[in-house]
Amino acid sequence: MNTAHLDALPETRANFALDLEDGEKVVFAAPLSCFGTEEDAFLGGGQSKLCLTNRRLVANNTVGLWTVDLADDVVGAELVERGIPLLKSAVVRVDLGEELAYGDARDGQGTLRGFRFYLKPRDGERLAALLRG
Structure with missing residues (x-):
């Protein structure tokens, strides 16, 4: 994924504690329905939060952070709206280039090839647009 357009965006405040690397800035933050x-x-419920930096996509499910690198891991994103007009929700599907393993041997290990983020419609539209560039 080409992230040059994210470098030109203004910085916004993260909605959870997030350690940023040199040159990294938060460009989008929103609460998640799940x-x-x-x-x-x-993977995470109503207390979950999402941040998009100019380098990473980070979801916080209050237990841990789910982090993927935009340039190397993310290969696509699409907005999918669900529901009736007044109760619409936005789902942003993020596709990864390689399978990601999570969990541990005690609890069972899972794998995923992407995420679905459930957001308010405006937040979903904005996130999808930012990820598509």
């Missing part, structure tokens, strides 16, 4: 894998296996 998020899951590409097949909707549950």
